[in-house]
Amino acid sequence: MIAKFRQPLWLVLLLLLHWSLPLQAAEPLPSWREGATRTAVLNFVEQVTTQGSKTYVPVDERIAVFDNDGTLWSEQPAYFQLLFALAEVKRMAPEHPEWKDQQPFKAVLEDDQKTLAASGMEGLMKIVGATHTGITTEAFMANAEAWLAKARHPKTDRPFTEMVYQPMLELLDYLRSQGFKTYIVSGGETAFMRTFAQEVYGIPPEQVIGTSFVSQFQIIDGQPSILRTPKLAHNDDGPGKPESIDAIIGRRPILAFGNSDGDLQMLQWTAAGKGARFMGLVHHTDAEREWAYDRGSKIGRLDKALDEAKKQDWTTVDMAKDWARVFPFESASK
Amino acid sequence: MIAKFRQPLWLVLLLLLHWSLPLQAAEPLPSWREGATRTAVLNFVEQVTTQGSKTYVPVDERIAVFDNDGTLWSEQPAYFQLLFALAEVKRMAPEHPEWKDQQPFKAVLEDDQKTLAASGMEGLMKIVGATHTGITTEAFMANAEAWLAKARHPKTDRPFTEMVYQPMLELLDYLRSQGFKTYIVSGGETAFMRTFAQEVYGIPPEQVIGTSFVSQFQIIDGQPSILRTPKLAHNDDGPGKPESIDAIIGRRPILAFGNSDGDLQMLQWTAAGKGARFMGLVHHTDAEREWAYDRGSKIGRLDKALDEAKKQDWTTVDMAKDWARVFPFESASK
Known part of the structure; x- marks a missing residue:
C-alpha cells in the first residue's frame, strides 16, 4: 500500500529527524561510574545495534536474560x-x-x-x-x-521492592530503549516474581521465568481456576536456566547477567552462541552500601562462575567500584 | 524532556495524520464472507480497542491464543x-x-x-x-x-506449510495490527512448531507454547547444548492448555480460538475472565475444499466444545459458509 502524502516526503522526514534527535541526548547508565565495566556494556550495545556492522543483531533476536536474587535485588540476610x-x-x-x-x-x-x-x-x-x-x-x-x-527489610526498613539495584534498573531501561527484550530467569518462583516485576523492573509477566510447581486446571461451582500443587515442575537454577530458556523463549540470549554459581550454565549457554555476546556477573563487594560475599557464602555463592568469568573474560561488576549508587533511595556518590 | 521543534506542532500533527490515514483504509479479513461470524470478530476488536469505552483493554493485555492443528493448519488425514x-x-x-x-x-x-x-x-x-x-x-x-x-501433503501435493487457513492468517495479522500479541497454544510439540511459526504465521518462538519433553543441559567437548529426553514434561492438550497459559504467559487471554474438545478448557479459561471476551471454534464443515468432521472424528473431535459453544454463545466458524477462501493457494469464491 502506498501512502499518499499531502506534503513532500522530505519535509516529513526532516520534521521527524528534528523531533527524534533530542530524545537521544540523555547519557545512559548514570549510576554506573566511568570505567571498563560501563564501557564494556556500552560497547556491546553499540556493536549489536549498529546497522551494517558485522556484529549487528536484528531487534527480534536481542534477548537479554537476568537472574533476580542478587542480580536485580538484594538477597541478604536471606532470599x-x-x-x-x-x-x-x-x-x-x-x-x-x-x-x-x-x-x-x-x-x-x-x-x-x-x-x-x-x-x-x-x-x-x-x-x-x-x-x-x-x-x-x-x-x-x-x-x-x-x-x-x-513487609520491611530487616536492615534498611525499606519495602523489599525498593531493595533493587538502581544501576540494573537503568541497564534494563537502556537495553529496552535499544530494542532488547528483557527477561528474568531466576530460581525464584515465577508467580511470586510476577507480582512486582512489571512495576519494579518494567518486565511483563510473560517475560518472567522461574521455578514452578505443577498446576491443575479445575472448575469449582462453574468457576475455572488454576490450582498450584506441591509437586515441583521445574527448578530454575543452574542447568535449569538454559533448559527453561530453550523451552520457553526458544532463542539463545545475546546478553546474560547473574551473580552466583547458579547462573553459570546460563552464562555458558549465552557465551556459546555465535556473534557478539555479553556475559555479566554482579560481584557483591560493597559491605558498606550493600553486602560483601562470594566464594564462602551460603546465599548466592560465587565461586566457579567467578573463576570462569576471569578465564573467559566475562564482565564482572565490582559493586563498590563500578556503581555510584546502589539503591534508588540513596543519593549518588562520585 | 521537551522536544525542540523547528516547525510548529500543529504542522507535525497534521502531517502525521495525513500520513497514517491511508494505512487504515484496507478492509480487514478479506477472505471472511460478510455475515455474523466476521461481524462478531470485528465488533469484539472494536470493543476492546476503542479508547474511553467501558470494554477497552490496554495493549499489554491484548493476549490472543490459537490452537494450531485444525485451527491454523489442517490436521487430516492425520496430524x-x-x-x-x-x-x-x-x-x-x-x-x-x-x-x-x-x-x-x-x-x-x-x-x-x-x-x-x-x-x-x-x-x-x-x-x-x-x-x-x-x-x-x-x-x-x-x-x-x-x-x-x-514433504508434500498426500491429498493436495502441497508443502504442509501451505495447508494453512488464509482467513486465520488474515485474522492473526489483523489482531497484531490492533495491538494484540498472538500466541500458539497447541498439543503439537513446541520445537516442531517453532521451525515454521515465524515464517508462516508471523509468530515468534517465544510465543509458541506446546507439548514439551524434559530437557537436559549438557557440555560435551566444551560445547554446551540442550538434550531432549524422552520424558514428557507437559502435555499441552485439554486442561494442559490453561495450565501452560498460566505458567508461561501469566495473563488470561481475551481471545481464544480452537477447533476441538482439546481446546475446551482453554476457551472456558478465557471466557471466565472479566470484560469483553472472544471465544472462537473452527468447525470443519467443508468436505469439498477441506474436510468435514466433528463429533465422530478420531482426529480433532469436536463434540463437548460444540455443545458448550452453543450454550455459551461462543462464535463457531462454519468453514464452508464463512470462508471465501480456505488455503492461500486457492482463489476466493463469493
Missing part, C-alpha cells in the same frame, strides 16, 4: 522469598493449630533458627509447600502482594 | 507432526537395523496401518520418543525443517 514464606507460616498459623507441635513449622513460629536450619532442604520444601501451593495462582499472588506491600 | 514422525522412522531406519523386527517400527517400515493402529498410545510414544528425543533441540529442529522443506 526475600524465604522471608515471605516464613511470614506466611506465622500469618497462617491460626488456621493450622497442629503447627505448634510440628516441625519445621514449630521452629518458625518460635523463631528457633537453629532447629529451622537443621530441618534442611526437606524442612524448607515443607514450608514452601504449605505457603506457596494448595491454592490458586490468583490467591497466591494476592498473598504475595499483601506481604510485599507491608 | 502433520505424526506424518513427520513416521517419515523420520523411515529416514532413520538404516541406522536402526533392529527396527525391522521391532514393533511398532516394523509396522511403520512395512506401511502396515493395522498393526500400527493396534500399537495404540504406547506405540505412538515409542515412535515419538525415537524421532523427537535423544538429540539436541538444534538437531531436532534441523530434522523438522528438512522434512517440512521436501
Whole structure:
C-alpha cells in the first residue's frame, strides 16, 4: 500500500529527524561510574545495534536474560522469598493449630533458627509447600502482594521492592530503549516474581521465568481456576536456566547477567552462541552500601562462575567500584 | 524532556495524520464472507480497542491464543507432526537395523496401518520418543525443517506449510495490527512448531507454547547444548492448555480460538475472565475444499466444545459458509 502524502516526503522526514534527535541526548547508565565495566556494556550495545556492522543483531533476536536474587535485588540476610514464606507460616498459623507441635513449622513460629536450619532442604520444601501451593495462582499472588506491600527489610526498613539495584534498573531501561527484550530467569518462583516485576523492573509477566510447581486446571461451582500443587515442575537454577530458556523463549540470549554459581550454565549457554555476546556477573563487594560475599557464602555463592568469568573474560561488576549508587533511595556518590 | 521543534506542532500533527490515514483504509479479513461470524470478530476488536469505552483493554493485555492443528493448519488425514514422525522412522531406519523386527517400527517400515493402529498410545510414544528425543533441540529442529522443506501433503501435493487457513492468517495479522500479541497454544510439540511459526504465521518462538519433553543441559567437548529426553514434561492438550497459559504467559487471554474438545478448557479459561471476551471454534464443515468432521472424528473431535459453544454463545466458524477462501493457494469464491 502506498501512502499518499499531502506534503513532500522530505519535509516529513526532516520534521521527524528534528523531533527524534533530542530524545537521544540523555547519557545512559548514570549510576554506573566511568570505567571498563560501563564501557564494556556500552560497547556491546553499540556493536549489536549498529546497522551494517558485522556484529549487528536484528531487534527480534536481542534477548537479554537476568537472574533476580542478587542480580536485580538484594538477597541478604536471606532470599526475600524465604522471608515471605516464613511470614506466611506465622500469618497462617491460626488456621493450622497442629503447627505448634510440628516441625519445621514449630521452629518458625518460635523463631528457633537453629532447629529451622537443621530441618534442611526437606524442612524448607515443607514450608514452601504449605505457603506457596494448595491454592490458586490468583490467591497466591494476592498473598504475595499483601506481604510485599507491608513487609520491611530487616536492615534498611525499606519495602523489599525498593531493595533493587538502581544501576540494573537503568541497564534494563537502556537495553529496552535499544530494542532488547528483557527477561528474568531466576530460581525464584515465577508467580511470586510476577507480582512486582512489571512495576519494579518494567518486565511483563510473560517475560518472567522461574521455578514452578505443577498446576491443575479445575472448575469449582462453574468457576475455572488454576490450582498450584506441591509437586515441583521445574527448578530454575543452574542447568535449569538454559533448559527453561530453550523451552520457553526458544532463542539463545545475546546478553546474560547473574551473580552466583547458579547462573553459570546460563552464562555458558549465552557465551556459546555465535556473534557478539555479553556475559555479566554482579560481584557483591560493597559491605558498606550493600553486602560483601562470594566464594564462602551460603546465599548466592560465587565461586566457579567467578573463576570462569576471569578465564573467559566475562564482565564482572565490582559493586563498590563500578556503581555510584546502589539503591534508588540513596543519593549518588562520585 | 521537551522536544525542540523547528516547525510548529500543529504542522507535525497534521502531517502525521495525513500520513497514517491511508494505512487504515484496507478492509480487514478479506477472505471472511460478510455475515455474523466476521461481524462478531470485528465488533469484539472494536470493543476492546476503542479508547474511553467501558470494554477497552490496554495493549499489554491484548493476549490472543490459537490452537494450531485444525485451527491454523489442517490436521487430516492425520496430524502433520505424526506424518513427520513416521517419515523420520523411515529416514532413520538404516541406522536402526533392529527396527525391522521391532514393533511398532516394523509396522511403520512395512506401511502396515493395522498393526500400527493396534500399537495404540504406547506405540505412538515409542515412535515419538525415537524421532523427537535423544538429540539436541538444534538437531531436532534441523530434522523438522528438512522434512517440512521436501514433504508434500498426500491429498493436495502441497508443502504442509501451505495447508494453512488464509482467513486465520488474515485474522492473526489483523489482531497484531490492533495491538494484540498472538500466541500458539497447541498439543503439537513446541520445537516442531517453532521451525515454521515465524515464517508462516508471523509468530515468534517465544510465543509458541506446546507439548514439551524434559530437557537436559549438557557440555560435551566444551560445547554446551540442550538434550531432549524422552520424558514428557507437559502435555499441552485439554486442561494442559490453561495450565501452560498460566505458567508461561501469566495473563488470561481475551481471545481464544480452537477447533476441538482439546481446546475446551482453554476457551472456558478465557471466557471466565472479566470484560469483553472472544471465544472462537473452527468447525470443519467443508468436505469439498477441506474436510468435514466433528463429533465422530478420531482426529480433532469436536463434540463437548460444540455443545458448550452453543450454550455459551461462543462464535463457531462454519468453514464452508464463512470462508471465501480456505488455503492461500486457492482463489476466493463469493
